[in-house]
Amino acid sequence: MVGKRYSRQREMIYQAVCGTDQHPTAEMVYQWLKPANPNLSLGTVYRNLNLLADEGIIMRMPFPVERYDANTEPHTHFRCRGCGGVFDLELAYDPEIDASACAAEPGFRIERHDLIFTGLCPHCGEQEERGEELV
Structure with missing residues (x-):
């Protein structure tokens, strides 16, 4: 990942999006990661997903509930x-x-x-x- 300074939480969130074909919401990513990361907050997930999307590393998908996709190629x-x-x-x-x-x-x-x-x-x-x- 390029751009901002490395963050373990950002990397973990990015890997969660890369590791699924479900086009997850921020809430889904939070629920997946929370059990193994009790200090993780939903706000941290939202901030990092939006940062990754702003940098073009993942794609923000404007559905009624915003979703994210690690595949940034047109599809x-x-x-x-x-x-x-x-x-x-x-x-x-x-x-x-x-x-x-x-x-x-x-x-x-x-x-x-x-x-x-x-x-x-x-x-x-x-x-x-x-x-x-x-x-």
């Missing part, structure tokens, strides 16, 4: 309306979307786009098909 996401989970989709980034947007809106300089699909993940889709209430 596509899926948000489940049932469980609220966020998943990466194996769909190639399409730079033609950027070019089309620039052509449609002269004067704008498009640097990248974030594509988020919304629907039901396989688990919630099965629940809905069985007539169960989505959690």
